[in-house]
Amino acid sequence: MANKYSFDQLVARLKSPGWRLVTDKKDKPVSGTLEDLVKVAKDQHEKGEHPGLIEEIETTIELDMIQLAELWRHLGLPV
Numbered sequence: 370m371a372n373k374y375s376f377d378q379l380v381a382r383l384k385s386p387g388w389r390l391v392t393d394k395k396d397k398p399v400s401g402t403l404e405d406l407v408k409v410a411k412d413q414h415e416k417g418e419h420p421g422l423i424e425e426i427e428t429t430i431e432l433d434m435i436q437l438a439e440l441w442r443h444l445g446l447p448v
Contacts, residue, residue, distance in 0.1 A: 392421035
């Protein structure tokens with residue numbers, strides 16, 4: 370189930386990374402900060418295209434990446 374944020378919560382997350390914009394071009398999702406994606410969606414809307422769907426990327430992806438970096442460190446690999 371998707372989280373429902375209030376307007377104030379969304380404004381507080383504008384600079385946060387971890388968002389994805391899914392458009393009609395399903396093979397080309399865009400990811401970045403919420404602010405970046407809101408601007409891309411606005412550009413698409415102004416061109417008469419569907420603005421798309423903005424999703425928050427699952428936190429588990431970020432946790433997996435942190436764990437991977439810890440394993441690199443454990444193995445003596447540059448991080």
